[in-house]
Amino acid sequence: MLQTIAGILIFLVQLNLSAQNIRVCNDCEIKTLQAGIAYAQPGDTIWIEKGIYKEHEIVINKPLTLIGKDFPVIDGEMIGEIIRIESDSVTIDGLFIKNVGTSYTSDFAAIRIKRSKHFLIQNIKLETLFFGIYLEKSDNGIVRNNYIKGNAKVEYQSGNGIHLWHCKNVQVLNNKIYNVRDGIYFEFVYNSLVQGNVSKHNLRYGLHFMFSNDDEYKGNFFEDNGAGVAVMFSKNIKIENNTFKKNKGAASYGLLLKEINDATILNNIFQENTIGTYLEGCNRITYANNNLLQNGWALKMMGACFENKFIHNNFIGNTFDVSYSGGNTSDNRFDYNYWSEYTGYDLDKDGIGDVPFRPVKLFSYITTKVPESIILIRSSFVDLVNFSEKVSPVFTPEHVFDSFPSMNKF
Amino acid sequence: MIDFKNISKKFGKLQVLEQVDLTVDKPGIYAILGPNGSGKTTLIKCLLGMTIPTSGHIFVDGQQTKGKWKFRSQISYLPQIANFPKNMTANELLRLIKNLRNQPSNEHSLIEVFGLRPYLDKKMGTLSGGTKQKVNLVLALMTDNPIVILDEPTSGLDPLALIELKKLIKIEKTKGKTILITSHIMSLVEELSDEIVFLLEGKIHFRGTVDALKSTTQTKNFDEAIAQILKTSHV
Amino acid sequence: MFKIFKYSLSDLLRSSWSYFYLSFYLLLGFGLLFFNPDVSKSVITLMNVIVVFSSLIAVVFGIMYYYNSREFIELLLAQPIKRSDIFIGQYMAVSVSLSLSLLLGVGIPFLVYGVADADLIKKFLVLMAAGVFLNFIFVAVAYNIALYHENRIKGFSYAILFWLFMTLIYDGLFLVSLMTFKEYPLEKASLVATLFNPIDLSRILILLQLDISALMGYTGAIFKSFFGTTFGFLIAVSCLSLWVIVPVSNLRRKGNKKDF
Numbered sequence: 080m081l082q083t084i085a086g087i088l089i090f091l092v093q094l095n096l097s098a099q100n101i102r103v104c105n106d107c108e109i110k111t112l113q114a115g116i117a118y119a120q121p122g123d124t125i126w127i128e129k130g131i132y133k134e135h136e137i138v139i140n141k142p143l144t145l146i147g148k149d150f151p152v153i154d155g156e157m158i159g160e161i162i163r164i165e166s167d168s169v170t171i172d173g174l175f176i177k178n179v180g181t182s183y184t185s186d187f188a189a190i191r192i193k194r195s196k197h198f199l200i201q202n203i204k205l206e207t208l209f210f211g212i213y214l215e216k217s218d219n220g221i222v223r224n225n226y227i228k229g230n231a232k233v234e235y236q237s238g239n240g241i242h243l244w245h246c247k248n249v250q251v252l253n254n255k256i257y258n259v260r261d262g263i264y265f266e267f268v269y270n271s272l273v274q275g276n277v278s279k280h281n282l283r284y285g286l287h288f289m290f291s292n293d294d295e296y297k298g299n300f301f302e303d304n305g306a307g308v309a310v311m312f313s314k315n316i317k318i319e320n321n322t323f324k325k326n327k328g329a330a331s332y333g334l335l336l337k338e339i340n341d342a343t344i345l346n347n348i349f350q351e352n353t354i355g356t357y358l359e360g361c362n363r364i365t366y367a368n369n370n371l372l373q374n375g376w377a378l379k380m381m382g383a384c385f386e387n388k389f390i391h392n393n394f395i396g397n398t399f400d401v402s403y404s405g406g407n408t409s410d411n412r413f414d415y416n417y418w419s420e421y422t423g424y425d426l427d428k429d430g431i432g433d434v435p436f437r438p439v440k441l442f443s444y445i446t447t448k449v450p451e452s453i454i455l456i457r458s459s460f461v462d463l464v465n466f467s468e469k470v471s472p473v474f475t476p477e478h479v480f481d482s483f484p485s486m487n488k489f
Numbered sequence: 490m491i492d493f494k495n496i497s498k499k500f501g502k503l504q505v506l507e508q509v510d511l512t513v514d515k516p517g518i519y520a521i522l523g524p525n526g527s528g529k530t531t532l533i534k535c536l537l538g539m540t541i542p543t544s545g546h547i548f549v550d551g552q553q554t555k556g557k558w559k560f561r562s563q564i565s566y567l568p569q570i571a572n573f574p575k576n577m578t579a580n581e582l583l584r585l586i587k588n589l590r591n592q593p594s595n596e597h598s599l600i601e602v603f604g605l606r607p608y609l610d611k612k613m614g615t616l617s618g619g620t621k622q623k624v625n626l627v628l629a630l631m632t633d634n635p636i637v638i639l640d641e642p643t644s645g646l647d648p649l650a651l652i653e654l655k656k657l658i659k660i661e662k663t664k665g666k667t668i669l670i671t672s673h674i675m676s677l678v679e680e681l682s683d684e685i686v687f688l689l690e691g692k693i694h695f696r697g698t699v700d701a702l703k704s705t706t707q708t709k710n711f712d713e714a715i716a717q718i719l720k721t722s723h724v
Numbered sequence: 725m726f727k728i729f730k731y732s733l734s735d736l737l738r739s740s741w742s743y744f745y746l747s748f749y750l751l752l753g754f755g756l757l758f759f760n761p762d763v764s765k766s767v768i769t770l771m772n773v774i775v776v777f778s779s780l781i782a783v784v785f786g787i788m789y790y791y792n793s794r795e796f797i798e799l800l801l802a803q804p805i806k807r808s809d810i811f812i813g814q815y816m817a818v819s820v821s822l823s824l825s826l827l828l829g830v831g832i833p834f835l836v837y838g839v840a841d842a843d844l845i846k847k848f849l850v851l852m853a854a855g856v857f858l859n860f861i862f863v864a865v866a867y868n869i870a871l872y873h874e875n876r877i878k879g880f881s882y883a884i885l886f887w888l889f890m891t892l893i894y895d896g897l898f899l900v901s902l903m904t905f906k907e908y909p910l911e912k913a914s915l916v917a918t919l920f921n922p923i924d925l926s927r928i929l930i931l932l933q934l935d936i937s938a939l940m941g942y943t944g945a946i947f948k949s950f951f952g953t954t955f956g957f958l959i960a961v962s963c964l965s966l967w968v969i970v971p972v973s974n975l976r977r978k979g980n981k982k983d984f
Contacts, residue, residue: 453941
């Protein structure tokens with residue numbers, strides 16, 4: 080037993096000792112990445128000097144570490160895929176990759192990781208791309224500190240920044256993604272962490288994930304994406320400390336939740352979105368300590384939402400705080416939220432308003448019937464209509480109210 | 490000097506002036522008389538351009554007045570009712586009119602004459618009717634203009650001020666001015682006026698001297714003469 | 725015109741009314757900023773007050789000022805001044821003094837409070853611009869009403885009615901007709917209907933600052949180009965300007981014709 084352990088240790092040490100450093104540069108012996116990879120032994124490190132390398136279809140099929148010095152440029156010349164990883168334990172660090180080929184039939188990527196484990200992709204700069212970093216059936220890796228800037232104009236001619244499909248235990252950390260189709264895309268991704276990323280000005284979604292359970296999304300920043308962030312058909316997810324900002328348009332959402340069960344959504348900021356958070360078919364969501372600021376509709380709940388809890392949120396300066404329709408039952412709870420629209424009083428000074436707050440306005444109901452009437456928001460007449468409805472609700476759901484509206488912001 | 494040509498004025502259905510022709514080509518004092526509602530004030534206001542005639546033309550110094558405003562610098566005007574912005578003091582009002590007219594003026598002597606000095610820095614709203622009328626007189630008479638129009642100049646004045654006013658009017662006359670006066674005080678009219686223009690139902694019923702009026706009505710007394718006109722016109 | 729303007733303005737600036745009005749705004753401004761934890765909420769309250777209240781004050785004060793200065797106007801009419809200059813000069817003085825009360829009354833608290841957020845400053849400026857527009861519009865309308873009606877009670881009632889119509893009745897009819905004809909395309913009609921009401925126009929100016937997120941939720945292309953670009957802002961501002969220009973030029977016309 081001891082012998083075997085010792086044997087493994089010795090083997091590891093030898094492996095480490097035998098690992099070589101290979102230099103690639105424009106006037107080195109080895110002038111291309113492909114030549115370097117072909118020459119390298121598993122576990123070797125390839126150092127790529129500053130320069131321009133016009134290569135594509137670079138396949139890494141053994142455990143290697145590729146490190147760029149001062150961001151050497153890998154120019155794919157718009158032909159096709161640039162780097163494909165088909166081995167475990169590959170690290171790529173510090174490259175500037177550009178000109179990924181565009182195709183209607185294959186999803187060409189700047190870096191594709193295919194059926195591999197223990198990868199590390201970091202400090203990569205990507206420009207003029209189709210797909211950026213594409214993970215396919217790969218687990219236990221890290222994608223971090225990358226900078227991806229696309230020039231997506233139309234959806235069918237553009238790809239996603241960081242795309243994961245059938246992956247487990249992946250960490251996507253501190254990447255910056257601009258102007259692609261979907262900033263970060265998850266499909267069938269489990270037990271993964273998305274943290275500290277910035278995703279802005281993307282054509283479709285800042286973050287788009289489906290059928291992905293037990294994932295965490297923390298401290299990301301999503302701004303001005305065509306359709307915002309969409310989260311669908313997933314369970315047990317945590318969305319915390321993110322910012323969803325300025326996603327404006329008829330089909331644009333700060334955060335769209337569809338068929339989501341058992342999620343916690345905490346400490347996020349939803350600011351200046353047409354719809355702050357949209358829920359459809361969502362159950363047992365804990366939605367707490369979020370800031371909803373200056374959205375058109377802070378919360379929009381459509382059909383079949385059960386047992387959701389909205390607690391300790393700040394609703395400030397939204398045109399409509401809550402819009403509520405379809406077959407929602409009365410077991411969704413709004414408690415202890417701060418509503419800037421609240422005009423009640425607190426005579427016993429316990430910080431809780433003495434009269435419940437009804438966040439659904441009649442006018443919000445009218446605008447769903449006659450969308451053009453939106454032009455009358457904040458008209459005195461509309462205020463009057465809202466006021467009379469507040470006094471005696473006829474059209475707005477009677478069971479939607481906050482019994483303990485907070486007098487102060489959290 | 491002043492020429493009303495065929496002036497008619499209707500307020501709605503009410504005919505206030507009907508084809509009035511009046512030429513005043515010599516300097517002197519002209520009294521415009523007539524019962525209430527006979528169109529005296531309207532005629533004066535037409536001259537000033539405050540009221541716009543329904544038809545007809547008015548000439549001042551041979552110039553048509555319609556739509557013009559510079560001719561008003563030739564005219565001193567004392568309006569009938571002396572109501573002023575309550576917040577302004579007499580001094581401010583004086584300064585305003587001086588500023589607007591931009592002519593040399595002798596308000597100081599007039600202020601002395603009417604004993605207005607103590608009131609100059611009081612707000613107009615706090616002054617009595619008589620004092621207001623004195624301010625009104627100062628405003629109208631402080632600038633030296635060839636045409637002077639006084640609409641009920643005596644209203645609210647105490648006897649002392651009335652005497653001063655008469656003096657002033659006589660002085661103005663000696664300067665060769667054309668002075669139009671409306672008044673209900675017949676003694677004043679009789680004493681001052683060179684000619685009388687008697688308006689009745691919007692038309693000029695009589696024009697001539699006081700003596701001519703007396704002789705046509707065959708009365709000795711001016712008051713009676715006026716009464717006579719009114720009587721005969723209703724027959 | 726400038727002389728009349730100067731004199732009327734100095735007259736107005738010394739009236740206790742102006743100070744009362746100014747102190748109302750000061751109280752409101754300080755109250756909102758210092759006793760309200762949320763500045764953007766104050767902007768919304770301020771919007772309601774400015775749109776509803778300052779237009780009411782403008783129309784009432786405008787008509788009052790005209791009626792109260794009637795004799796003064798007569799005095800001026802006998803002076804060598806252009807007739808229309810008297811009305812325009814007074815009109816300008818009333819509008820400017822009301823606007824000054826608004827700008828100082830709300831502006832001083834904002835300066836004292838030291839609002840530094842550029843976005844908030846922009847909202848504030850748009851609010852002030854809307855308020856100033858409403859002052860100039862409603863005083864102009866008041867002067868028009870006053871010129872046509874010698875009877876003070878009548879003129880006063882028409883002025884209040886005009887205000888009530890623009891703040892409440894118009895939008896009520898507007899909403900009811902939108903709901904009645906909801907099967908038809910209403911996008912263009914509803915935009916056009918907005919242009920005929922100065923209160924709605926200034927509301928739109930402010931909405932573009934406060935509620936643009938909600939406005940962008942509407943799918944129609946015309947709304948989108950109206951609200952999504954500076955186009956809407958420019959249209960609203962030019963229609964507000966028309967709302968000043970048309971009554972003022974009628975004021976000039978009527979002022980030249982009216983009998984005193």
